[in-house]
Amino acid sequence: MxxxxxxxxxxxxxxxxxxxxxxxxxxxxxxxxxxxxxxxxxxxxxxxxxxxxxxxxxxxxxxxxRRYTVDELRQLFDYRAVIEGGCVRSAAMYTSEADLMRLEIICDGMQDILEGDDFTKWSSLDVKFHEALAEASRNDRFERTLKSLLRECFYVFYVLSRRRSRRELTKEEFAFHKQQALDDHRAIIELLKTKQVEEAEARIRLHILRSADRVIRASIETDLESNDDKADQAESS
Structure with a gap:
């Protein structure tokens, strides 16, 4: 190996x-x-x-x-926004019909489970969409860097956030997240098709920073709840 x-x-x-x-x-x-x-x-x-x-x-x-601080979470997603933004710029210039078809098929799969609550299947398709964007860049350096970064970001978003949070997303909250993500994915595909370089980069950055906001907000809420619990314990002791 x-x-x-x-x-x-x-x-x-x-x-x-x-x-x-x-x-x-x-x-x-x-x-x-x-x-x-x-x-x-x-x-x-x-x-x-x-x-x-x-x-x-x-x-x-x-x-x-790693145990992530709020600032480290911000740095992680800011870095991803720069890398994936550049990746999508490249994809807007060099993507092939096969790349676009692959992206659309993944989105169709996400559409099929939009009304359900299969968290694992959804997260898997979400990862595949962004990996396909990396491949569509036709730039080996972008592809290697982004795929490595995606593992950490999706671990933080789909695994760590759920593990740290004291409550699960409600069905309505999860449905809203899925619809917003799918709308972003579809919009990015259309911008790639029409080679709108600046617009495609701006949309992927917005998409990533929305994820960052959710992760950071969840981390702050968890820290605040933890501090409240410590204060309650101190008062009762």
Whole structure:
């Protein structure tokens, strides 16, 4: 297994939601699980730390799944907005008919489950749409960078936010999110078809920053509730 394969499989595993935020990632255990030696595993973990996806890794310190502050969440989605904005600019210039068809088929799949509450299926199609945008850029650097970034962003949006939140989205809230996301996806496809470069970039940035707003708002609400609980406990003790 080459280094790029190790990176691919490890990042998928880390951002699958299997590990708790802040938990240590043991190099030996991960290497055994993926059937690779410890050297490429160590190098891959170091790369993920350098990218900011993981934290720790200094001498004598474990590598851990990041605990995101509100500012770190903002930085993550701001970075994605820049990268995916550039990706969509490139797609608006170079996308093929096959790319557009793939994007439309994914949207059709999202439309089919719009009225349901299959969270897992919806999130999977959402990821596929943005990965297809990365491929449509016809730029290998954009594609590699964006696909790596998407794993972390979708982990934060679909896994971490639900895990940290004290309440699930209501059926109405989830329906609103899905409809808004699908409307954005359809609009982006139309802008790619007509090669409206500036407009396509602006729409994807808006789409991403809406996601950032939801994640950051949920994080702040959770922190406030946690502080209220601590204050209540202090008063009662």
């Amino acid at each position: 080459g280094e790029s394969d190790v990176y691919e499989k490890l990042s998928q595993l880390i951002f699958s939601g299997e590990f708790e935020t802040g938990s240590s990632l043991v190099e030996r255990n991960l290497a055994d699980r993926l059937g690779v030696s410890r050297i490429p595993m160590r190098e891959t973990l170091s790369s993920l730390v350098a990218q900011g996806a993981l934290e720790g890794g200094r001498k004598g310190e474990s590598v851990r799944l």
